[in-house]
Amino acid sequence: ENYKESLRNLGKAGVKTICYNFMPVLDWARTDLEYPNGDGTSNLYFNKAEFAYFDIYILKRENAEKDYDAVTLSRVEDLRPVMTPDAEHRLVENIIVKTQGFVNGNISEDDEAPVATFRELLKLYEGIDRDALRANMKYFLEAIMPVCNEYDINMCVHPDDPPLQILGLPRIVTCDDDIKWFLDAVPDKHNGLTFCSGSLSAGAHNNVPELARKYADRTWFVHLRSTSVLPNGDFREAPHLGGRADIIELVRVFEKTNPELPMRVDHAPLMLGDEKMGYNAGYSFHGRMLALGQVGGVIATVDRDIKEGKI
Known part of the structure; x- marks a missing residue:
């Protein structure tokens, strides 16, 4: 009931896109916050x-x-x-x-x-397995959808990061089957996805562009970043124009489907003294400005190609 009241207040204030996650206890997980890159930056x-x-x-x-x-x-x-x-x-x-x-x-x-x-x-999660957490998510979404419909609020769940089972906890937004399950479980259009290409690409089992094409019509928020996965299961944040997410292809998909989608760059490198500024991990100033410039250029190019009928 408290959550529903918060949604009403947000809806009245004109906030129509709510990114949330369903990761028990541990949000995104990393072991190194300043892993050195060859170009002098860190990730x-x-x-x-x-x-x-x-x-x-x-x-x-x-x-x-x-x-x-x-x-x-x-x-x-x-x-x-x-x-x-x-x-x-x-x-x-x-x-x-x-x-x-x-x-x-x-x-x-x-x-x-x-x-x-x-x-x-x-x-607190002893005895909570995958099925129980899925049931909780379905209950939560069904309970809030009437408010979302009243105020035209899009709920956008963030994929688990990393998209793996960790610490004995169930993780239920990790792959194609998981995304299909929660969208089908509550088929209301306001129940949607935050398409975080970084989180999804950290799972070697995920074909990120394929997922984008499949779920673009239920995506209400996009996080554009990328990772590189190593054979031993380690992964690192990659440059926004590198790694396995294929951000250029993702922009093509989402700009053709809904060019009004809100987008953010995310988990950018530390550079030019960012590491001395006390920023929250992943949210450096210079690194994010570099990423925003790169992604902005990709979006401009894709938009021109769409206008000219090239894609």
């Missing part, structure tokens, strides 16, 4: 073995090792001799302090406080 990075090390040896989640393949577990054991207290502290900061709201962004020399808070939050 966000997800090291699967370091994340598993955090899960098994810092969080100490029961039976955590069962959630990882043999190659990742071998990499974890290779890490153990070199994981100093400072390295462990960095993982705690990067995974559950600097990027998550539940500890209010407060960085402490005492890692046990945020880790203990995190353990308590995980307990």
